[in-house]
Amino acid sequence: MFEFKIGEELAKPGATGGLYDLVVIGAGPAGMTAAIYAARNSIKTLVLEKSSLGGLAATTELIENYPGFPEGIAGAELMDRFQKQARRFGAEIIEFDEVLQIEPVKQGLLRARTDSGEVYEARAVLIATGSRPKKLHLPGEDEFYGRGLSYCATCDGPLFKNKDVVVIGTGSSGLQEGLNLLGYAKHVTFVEFLPYSPAEKILQKRTMSHEKSTFYFNQQVTEIKGERVVTAVVMKDRATGEVQELPTEGVFVYVGYAPDTKFVEGQVEMNKWGYVKTDGKMHTNMEGIFAAGDVRADNVAQVTVAVSDGTKAALAVREYLAVL
Amino acid sequence: MALLNEEIRGQVREMLAELPDAVRLVVFKKPEDCSYCETIEELVTEIAETSENVSVEVYDFTQDQDKVAEFKIDKAPVIAIVGARDYGLRFFGVPANYEFTTLLHGIQAAGTGKSIQLDGATKDYLAALDKPVHYQVFVTPTCPYCPGAAVMAFDMAVESDLVRADVVEASEFPELSSRYNVMGVPLNIINETQRVEGRAPATMIVEAIESSL
Structure with a gap:
């Protein structure tokens, strides 16, 4: 082990x-x-x-x-x-x-x-x-870097054992690192701007069929919320305009x-x-x-x-x- | 089954072959709630088997109060890396994966009494210190940047008797990690107040020490 x-x-x-x-x-x-x-x-x-x-x-x-x-x-x-x-x-x-x-x-x-x-x-x-x-250039991003927001799942993943985390971006990097997070976290929620994942098919298969994963597509992330540390990701459905808040302790950003x-x-x-x-x-x-x-x-x-x-x-x- | 394979064992043997000073790996275990205590003992025993210069002592954190006091241990499991004298090198948790490098460099530093990567100006600064520095580095075993940060702490501790260096495997010490809000590694905490994120060059650590004093 x-x-x-x-x-x-x-x-x-x-x-x-x-x-x-x-x-x-x-x-x-x-x-x-x-x-x-x-x-x-x-x-x-x-x-x-x-x-x-x-x-x-x-x-x-x-x-x-x-x-x-x-x-x-x-x-x-x-x-x-x-x-x-x-x-x-x-x-x-x-x-x-x-x-x-x-x-x-x-x-x-x-x-x-x-x-x-x-x-x-x-x-x-x-x-x-x-x-x-790339950064998201969103409210909360700089404030919560190192306080729940990370650009390196390999480094920081073990700190999120049995916690809920969100991965923003489902390109190949997002899914590869998301797969790594699935090994530690209680649940991994993937959020994608496009209506589909642009990642390699093999990575899509591995992550989407995983019992601890949820995917949201066609979503614009608008804010990283927190109080000292990250508490939620706010996203807006690009088709319906519906705004949703995902409670989370960790946010991993892979947007190119x-x-x-x-x-x-x-x-x-x-x-x-x-x-x-x-x-x-x-x-x-x-x-x-x-x-x-x-x-x-x-x-x-x-x-x-x-x-x-x-x-x-x-x-x-x-x-x-x-x-x- | 042995933790270290033959190839790694050979490399360790080479790295620890010519230490001028004997090194004691002093392990403190906890009797309960310590899933990795046996792994740590096994690991340091295997390291000691590769070198005549390295020996192992194992104590109980709750029972052996005199040793706990002697080595100023406040939590376990921990490996105190002790050379010709106790330079203050501690590794809390299992030094697995990339952190194995940190442990080996700690042994080399303690066994030579010399830092590995500090320049003259940094050594001069450390030699002139007149107040104690508690230098903690939070790491995870899978973080490739972490050994660099951890070795910096060990190096500084070897250069100054006033610096003690605690390298902490963050995921094994969740309470301590949450006290310092460790959500990204490596994270350097100097004298409980100064926070330096990432693997930082010596100059940045020196600045943090300055600000903390």
Whole structure:
């Protein structure tokens, strides 16, 4: 019944400094894959991560569609393996330092300034900052974050043992994490804006047939209510206009994702949602700056796709450095 | 059946092979209402089997009052991780899943008397502390960010005799968790008043300590 894991995410050596061939921004699947390929090709690589390693993938309880793991693998464990592989080839990885600005100095020289005041110099930069869970932008959301409202069922699910919880959003992430919550909670109520669930069929089947689940479709959530902690979710039926209050102790929000690209706004070309435009080799419009993974425009947010992007970007960087 | 498989056992053996100081894992069990007490005892026993430097002592929280007082234990089950001296490292609940990492790093920290991830400025700050700091970290076994937060607490406790670090498996201590409104992990509580949500860098914890003093 118990599992015991040994993680290596705690080793935290500083950067060796000097001029890097490649600075990768973001240590999710795209960034770490690029680091594996680049470092293995003797490209001096530094990965800068604003938070903890692994990106969104690390907060996914179980990844079932990453090839090579027929039983599925915990997102955090998969990301730990990516990280070990990147370090093995000599990539340096720094956590908890956010890149605030990329400054082109001259051809073949870029500077990345970070929140801690460090300045890293690189010949090429890869933006692999991914995306983060979208907020609802509703009354009560910020107030009750960490007080019953959560964006990480994997982390916080065990705190809701035998309690009633609500999952807002029934896309694949909402249902995958809802399934995880069904293991702890007394009852899980799913609320969806659309008249149907856009999730993978297998996840729909598993959650909808579960005895502890209830689904509401075509509902607009209007408020998270509480008193010190969450007490209810208020929703309005989009067809009938009927307003209903669901009493609950926990709310988990899975309503899609938004990119983390504010720091390159006005520099790198983006689409109207803030995703970075690239060509098929992951070049952005700016020389020496590449992008890969969820952050890229018209992409699908999957670990396999991020891995593919990271690979292409590392090879394009190698080509670029060779002619610089 | 053993809790730790051969592969994990091998890794543990390697991690604990060269500790300069002996480490005592002092477990306090409760006679009643403790579904995981046996698991905890079994786990620390298996860890001790991998290393000559690690030993286990088991006490009863309700009976062994002298030991409860010696280690300043206020709730159980708990593992006190004691090195050359008692640096104040405590793990409350079962250190399962990701939290196994926290326990191992606690043993390493206690066995070396050294922190793992603190920079010079943070160590200097801790060395100059003149008031006690009670640093609690609430975690769950399935939270991948939690060991990072917990190890920060253990590191700070090793660097300063005035800091004691309680890592608490939140779902096993519902009353304490509700006292601090723990509904998201990791959650750091400094001196009962300062609240830092998430795995935070050392600078943020230092700021919270400052505000609490």
